[in-house]
Amino acid sequence: MKRILVYGMTDNLGGMETYIHNIYQHLDRDKIQFDFVCDFPTMTFSDFYLKNGCQIHYIPPKNKGLFRSLWEMHKVIKKRHYDTIYFNIMNAGYVLNMLPAFLLRKKIIAHSHNADTTKKKLHYSLRWFLNKLSDIKLACSEKAGVFMYGKNEKYQVIKNGISLNNYFYSKDRYKNIRNTLGWGTKPIILYVARMNHQKNPFFALEIMRALNKSIPDASMAYVGDGELKEDIEKYILNKNIKNISFMGIRNDVNQLMIASDILILPSLFEGLPIVVIEAQASGLPTLLSNNISEEAKLISSTEFLPIDDVKNWVNKIISILENKSLNRISDSTTLEKNGYNIIQVSKTIQEILLS
Known part of the structure; x- marks a missing residue:
C-alpha cells in the first residue's frame, strides 16, 4: 500500500474539501492511503479520516512565518518518507508550499x-514557477487549467465526481424531506457557498431582498460558513432582509438539493463548483453567474445570468417557481456520460497517484 500526502484541506467545508472526501471514499485502500498535511488549526472530516487510518500532520500557516511553515512541511515529508505529494490549490501562490517537496525530490502533483x-499579482508572478515544479498538472475544468497553468501548458481535466445515486429526485422524496426539515410548501432558494468574497454573498442577499417583495414566503436556505459571516448577519439586519435560514456546514446537502426549488450561485469566479454538479444530479433548476465556465451546464434547467442586475435574477426565479412542478427529473445518465460518476473519477485519480 502506498501512502500519499495530500495538501489542500482546510477547517471550512467547501468544494475542494468535498472533492477530496468524495475521492477518498472510493479508493482501493489495499493499494493506496491518504495522509494529510494541514496548515489550519483543525481539519474538515478529521474524525472520519483518522478513523479510517489516515494520518494528519498539522503545520503552522505561512502567515505565521513562511520559513517555519515550510520547515515543518519539510520535516513531515522527510520523516514519513512520502514519495508523492498531492497539492490541491487555488492559485499559483501555493507553489511556495511545494518547495520542501521539490528540494526533497518528491513527485509533485x-x-x-x-x-x-x-x-x-501573486498568481501571475509565480505561475512559471508552479509549472516548473509540478510533475503532473490537473484541473477541475478547462477554465481552471488555463487559469492555473496557462494556455500552452499540458494538463489533465479531472471532473468533480459525485455519488449520483445519492441525488435521485422524486416527488415523494421532495415532500418527505421538506416535512422533516419543516419547510412545508414554501418556496426554497438554496445557496450553498463558503461565506467569502468569491461567492458574492451580498448580491445573493439582494436577490432575496427583492424577492421578499414579490413572493413574501420565499425563503433562502444558506448553507456554509466563513470569514464574512458576521458581515453577512449585519447586512441582513441593516437591510431588513426576511426569510434567511442559516444552516451552517451540512453533511446532508444531497437531501437539501432534492427538497429545494432552485439553486443560485452568483459567484465572481469559480473552477467548476461541485454544488452545481450535485444540483443537476437532483434535477434542481440552477441559476449561475455568467462568470462560471459553460462546462458547468449539463442539463437544460441550468442557466447563466450576469451579476449586474438583481431584477433579472428575481424575474427568472419567479418564472421557475411558477412552473416548478413541470418536468423535474434526475438525469444521472447525462452526468455519467459527461464523466461525473465518482467511481470512475476516483479510479482515474488513483492511477495518477500511483503512477
Whole structure:
C-alpha cells in the first residue's frame, strides 16, 4: 500500500474539501492511503479520516512565518518518507508550499480548483514557477487549467465526481424531506457557498431582498460558513432582509438539493463548483453567474445570468417557481456520460497517484 500526502484541506467545508472526501471514499485502500498535511488549526472530516487510518500532520500557516511553515512541511515529508505529494490549490501562490517537496525530490502533483483569484499579482508572478515544479498538472475544468497553468501548458481535466445515486429526485422524496426539515410548501432558494468574497454573498442577499417583495414566503436556505459571516448577519439586519435560514456546514446537502426549488450561485469566479454538479444530479433548476465556465451546464434547467442586475435574477426565479412542478427529473445518465460518476473519477485519480 502506498501512502500519499495530500495538501489542500482546510477547517471550512467547501468544494475542494468535498472533492477530496468524495475521492477518498472510493479508493482501493489495499493499494493506496491518504495522509494529510494541514496548515489550519483543525481539519474538515478529521474524525472520519483518522478513523479510517489516515494520518494528519498539522503545520503552522505561512502567515505565521513562511520559513517555519515550510520547515515543518519539510520535516513531515522527510520523516514519513512520502514519495508523492498531492497539492490541491487555488492559485499559483501555493507553489511556495511545494518547495520542501521539490528540494526533497518528491513527485509533485498539482490540482487546480479555481479559475480566478483576488491575488492576481501573486498568481501571475509565480505561475512559471508552479509549472516548473509540478510533475503532473490537473484541473477541475478547462477554465481552471488555463487559469492555473496557462494556455500552452499540458494538463489533465479531472471532473468533480459525485455519488449520483445519492441525488435521485422524486416527488415523494421532495415532500418527505421538506416535512422533516419543516419547510412545508414554501418556496426554497438554496445557496450553498463558503461565506467569502468569491461567492458574492451580498448580491445573493439582494436577490432575496427583492424577492421578499414579490413572493413574501420565499425563503433562502444558506448553507456554509466563513470569514464574512458576521458581515453577512449585519447586512441582513441593516437591510431588513426576511426569510434567511442559516444552516451552517451540512453533511446532508444531497437531501437539501432534492427538497429545494432552485439553486443560485452568483459567484465572481469559480473552477467548476461541485454544488452545481450535485444540483443537476437532483434535477434542481440552477441559476449561475455568467462568470462560471459553460462546462458547468449539463442539463437544460441550468442557466447563466450576469451579476449586474438583481431584477433579472428575481424575474427568472419567479418564472421557475411558477412552473416548478413541470418536468423535474434526475438525469444521472447525462452526468455519467459527461464523466461525473465518482467511481470512475476516483479510479482515474488513483492511477495518477500511483503512477
